[in-house]
Amino acid sequence: MQRKTNRERTETTRARLLEAGRALFVSKGYADTGTPEIVATADLTRGALYHHFPDKQALFAAVVETEAAAVAAEIEQAVPMTLDAVSALLTGGEAYLSVMQQQGRARLLLLDGPSVLGRARMDEIDDAHGNRTLREGLEAAMNAGALKPLPLDALTVALGAMFDRAVLALIDGGDLRDQMAVLGAVIKGLQK
Amino acid sequence: MQRKTNRERTETTRARLLEAGRALFVSKGYADTGTPEIVATADLTRGALYHHFPDKQALFAAVVETEAAAVAAEIEQAVPMTLDAVSALLTGGEAYLSVMQQQGRARLLLLDGPSVLGRARMDEIDDAHGNRTLREGLEAAMNAGALKPLPLDALTVALGAMFDRAVLALIDGGDLRDQMAVLGAVIKGLQK
DNA sequence: TTGCATACATGCAGCCTGTATGTTAATTAA
DNA sequence: TTAATTAACATACAGGCTGCATGTATGCAA
Numbered sequence A, B: 001m002q003r004k005t006n007r008e009r010t011e012t013t014r015a016r017l018l019e020a021g022r023a024l025f026v027s028k029g030y031a032d033t034g035t036p037e038i039v040a041t042a043d044l045t046r047g048a049l050y051h052h053f054p055d056k057q058a059l060f061a062a063v064v065e066t067e068a069a070a071v072a073a074e075i076e077q078a079v080p081m082t083l084d085a086v087s088a089l090l091t092g093g094e095a096y097l098s099v100m101q102q103q104g105r106a107r108l109l110l111l112d113g114p115s116v117l118g119r120a121r122m123d124e125i126d127d128a129h130g131n132r133t134l135r136e137g138l139e140a141a142m143n144a145g146a147l148k149p150l151p152l153d154a155l156t157v158a159l160g161a162m163f164d165r166a167v168l169a170l171i172d173g174g175d176l177r178d179q180m181a182v183l184g185a186v187i188k189g190l191q192k
Numbered sequence C: 001t002t003g004c005a006t007a008c009a010t011g012c013a014g015c016c017t018g019t020a021t022g023t024t025a026a027t028t029a030a
Numbered sequence D: 001t002t003a004a005t006t007a008a009c010a011t012a013c014a015g016g017c018t019g020c021a022t023g024t025a026t027g028c029a030a
Helices: A006-028 A035-041 A046-052 A056-078 A085-099 A105-117 A119-128 A130-143 A152-171 A176-190 B006-028 B035-041 B046-052 B056-078 B085-099 B105-117 B119-128 B130-143 B152-171 B176-189
Strands: none
Touching: A006 A035, A006 A046, A006 A056, A006 A105, A035 A046, A056 A085, A056 A105, A056 A119, A056 A130, A085 A130, A085 A152, A085 A176, A105 A119, A105 A152, A105 B105, A119 A130, A130 A152, A152 A176, A152 B152, A152 B176, A176 B152, A176 B176, B006 B035, B006 B046, B006 B056, B006 B105, B035 B046, B056 B085, B056 B105, B056 B119, B056 B130, B085 B130, B085 B152, B085 B176, B105 B119, B105 B152, B119 B130, B130 B152, B152 B176
């Protein structure tokens, strides 16, 4: 009589590794978090970790991906679908600034992520989650004729960078009103 | 009869450590560069390194600072003082994109730098070099009435972020024309 | 039920960082 | 000038961490 199927075991173990990894990565950063500490937090051994992930970096990538998905979900939830295109952009932007301030999300997704995984890998993750939302918003606005026609990918990247940087500025004591004034002015300047 | 004064020794040793560190940091990144390899490249021992720098991170910080200064100098040289404010911004921006593509400068200054040293420390360095140029350009443009009045610091940070991100996009195969189209449109949109 | 694969745990080897200690040469004091 | 001191390194060591290799027990499939 079996207590647990292998599939269940794997699932819960992976979940606990991800949770423990997330907790430590956001609070202490990637470099200062050791695998012994991660598995201790998860009440496991390093054997389990290296059974489920090829290396520490792979666990980190999984954590980043999960977190990016969570951020994207929280934002989509915060933007009512009734808004016009430009308002949706601004509302989504403000939601992003708010959502990204939680815990060490900024360090995880904006500092360690690009450095550890590389910008190319990070782009893939962003494109699958956060940036996708932004691009769709921009595309809708351009199609509605509210924005000047511009290369969509480049525009997405540029605006995304501004919002990311605003998040970091806010964390380091920047003024929200100032940041939003600039972001708003840039978007306004791009309207037709 | 002395062959070398202590001051000279220190100076050349520090210079060689910085040079070796730079070469390795830009080509392999911070995490994958060990101090044994650095000192071997510099034909020294780890004793010398730890005599001149408290730790590996401090050497890295010194390398970053030196490189940031070099970038700033190259840009100022590329922008003729005869240009009007907005043209100077665009010219300087293009110079920045070009200058930052050398070697692994982007990784050093845009990826590893913020992650290893933290955004706050990195801001200090930027403010002393690259961002200073940008801020002065923006201030001049605003004072000349060419740009809408906006919080200067926030605007500097936002535009700087766009240019930084454009650099990374170009390295990963992005199209220069697209990037410049967006950057130009944003700046145009901020004109009065 | 019997053989294999899965899901781990344990133990090991190599590397790296930071520090403590030694040694030589330059600088200062007497 | 010479003795004492300090600076500039080199060498040796301790601790920790990563990745892999090996061991073990349990689910699973034939």
